[in-house]
Amino acid sequence: MTNSSPQSGYTLPVFACASAIAALKWLRQPQSLNTVLLDLISPPETVEIPIDQVAGIREGMALAITHSNPGDNLDITRNTPIWAVVEWGQSDQIEQIRIVGGEGIGRRVNAEGKAAIYDYGQQLLQKNLTHLLAPNEKIQVTIILPEGRKLAERTSNAAFGIVEGLSLLGTTGISQPLSVPDQLDLYRQELQQKCQKIQVAADLVTDVTDGLLVAIETLPPTDNLSVISATSVTPSA
Structure with a gap:
């Protein structure tokens, strides 16, 4: 009898990015999406991420939802929904892609309350969304963790200056199985x-x-x- 090896999964920024890709694709052309392809950057490979739901909210705005799958890992975010709302940018928007932390995304106390979406998450969103946009197009991406505020109460985030939610933290897209039953x-x-x-x-x-x-x-x-x-x-x- 052989034992199956613990399976790796993906970190929260990956699912946030996948949701954003799906929402942008809907904005471009309303369509049913079961998966999207995503460049992890670190490691340098392209993976397929399941999409649970995608729909238009109103003209020029769409919402897509994924669910976290960290693999065989003791992670409180397992199966938590990750929403991304994507809308066309306003005329006064300077950056091509504006990333906003919505409900459930923590705020960094020591960084003037900025959303706790760190470098890897920012890079992941920027790289994967930029090639889907024309040079003159701009979008705003709002990442929402509906259960983020509640889950944060079970972490030590506040001790590290992150309040009101979870952070999109990490330096890689792979969640390694470190401690599982x-x-x-x-x-x-x-x-x-x-x-x-x-x-x-x-x-x-x-x-x-x-x-x-x-x-x-x-x-x-x-x-x-x-x-x-x-x-x-x-x-x-």
């Missing part, structure tokens, strides 16, 4: 196998020891051995 079971099985090997070795040592004791017990007394030894070396008359 299945991993603990695997360690337990490996330990049992090692213990069994140790027991086999211990049994072997016991058998050898018992054999030596039996052999010693069957030897003649020491005095008799001395007589036999002395007699065997005495020359005949």
